[in-house]
Amino acid sequence: MPDNSLAIEGKLALIKLPEAKRPFLVRIRRRKGRLSGVMQNGTSGSQSPDAIAIDSINSIICVFPNDPPFGRAYNIPLEPYVASERLRPWGNVTYYRKLSETEQRNFQRGMIRAGRRLHELKINYLLPLDLEVRQSHGKAAGMYIRARGDGNHHIIISPTSFVDNGGAKHISRIGLHEIGHPGWQLYMTALYKARWVRMYHGFNKIRALSTEDLRQQLTAFSSSRELPSAYRKDLAEDAKIVFDAILDWIKKAHHLELKFLDILVSAGGGLGKYWPRSSLHLSELVIPVTAYSAKNPEEFWCESFSLYAMGETLPRSIRGLVRRTIRRLQPR
Numbered sequence: 001m002p003d004n005s006l007a008i009e010g011k012l013a014l015i016k017l018p019e020a021k022r023p024f025l026v027r028i029r030r031r032k033g034r035l036s037g038v039m040q041n042g043t044s045g046s047q048s049p050d051a052i053a054i055d056s057i058n059s060i061i062c063v064f065p066n067d068p069p070f071g072r073a074y075n076i077p078l079e080p081y082v083a084s085e086r087l088r089p090w091g092n093v094t095y096y097r098k099l100s101e102t103e104q105r106n107f108q109r110g111m112i113r114a115g116r117r118l119h120e121l122k123i124n125y126l127l128p129l130d131l132e133v134r135q136s137h138g139k140a141a142g143m144y145i146r147a148r149g150d151g152n153h154h155i156i157i158s159p160t161s162f163v164d165n166g167g168a169k170h171i172s173r174i175g176l177h178e179i180g181h182p183g184w185q186l187y188m189t190a191l192y193k194a195r196w197v198r199m200y201h202g203f204n205k206i207r208a209l210s211t212e213d214l215r216q217q218l219t220a221f222s223s224s225r226e227l228p229s230a231y232r233k234d235l236a237e238d239a240k241i242v243f244d245a246i247l248d249w250i251k252k253a254h255h256l257e258l259k260f261l262d263i264l265v266s267a268g269g270g271l272g273k274y275w276p277r278s279s280l281h282l283s284e285l286v287i288p289v290t291a292y293s294a295k296n297p298e299e300f301w302c303e304s305f306s307l308y309a310m311g312e313t314l315p316r317s318i319r320g321l322v323r324r325t326i327r328r329l330q331p332r
């Protein structure tokens, strides 16, 4: 190894090992004259960052002169910050996002409070569980990663903010929601899961549109002399659901999206030819917990459980099922 290696010591670099599919982001280190790279992007709830030996300078794809910001390079996510600590009663926390003092305090308080709630509800056997604090990618504020093979179960905490939306309280709620997932996936009996599926389904309303309804809908639309998109915009919420169901059907049956229907109508054509002829079903799912609960019965449980554990009010039937489920999850 030439001695210009000194110049890259301490820098972040992307290295590519012959057997690996993708490059790794590492911080270059020199010990006893040998170069290695300390892994920066955690992959599986890693305990402490691993170091990879750099045997050939050729495996280095690029060296960053300064630490790059959060982003991507060579299609690799760059989360160049890494730090870790123990946080009881959780487990090992790996930070891939640098938190300010306030953010850090809110995170720790929130998670400790969530841990205390699990203890009070006597389901703290779900812990310890490793945590990863990551940049928000705009989607989920948290995620439970179920271990495969000998990997670690862990939870990713990635809210857009550690300060807004209630600060520590928001963090507690994310932690409790995520702990609902191993509760469901690993410990809940099929009998109880079925109860959640049935309750979830109980909020789904299926309405049938008869051929007569459909005819009336077409008449109302045609006599408006508007483009479908403009017509849709002016509809009341209820009527919009019906019109959308018709549009969905047209899209599925005729492969024509709204904007193409607009073209047909603006050229003087009608939609009668494309309108559904036989009866149509439309379903509406509104769960009186959170909008996200409508995603599926497992998320419905996680949302209900976290709100219950936070002491929020829930509709009686849901609160009852949360209580019974928690009781069933407690060790006997």
Ligand SMILES: [Zn+2]
Binding pocket: 177, 178, 181, 299, 302
């Ligand atoms: Zn979830």
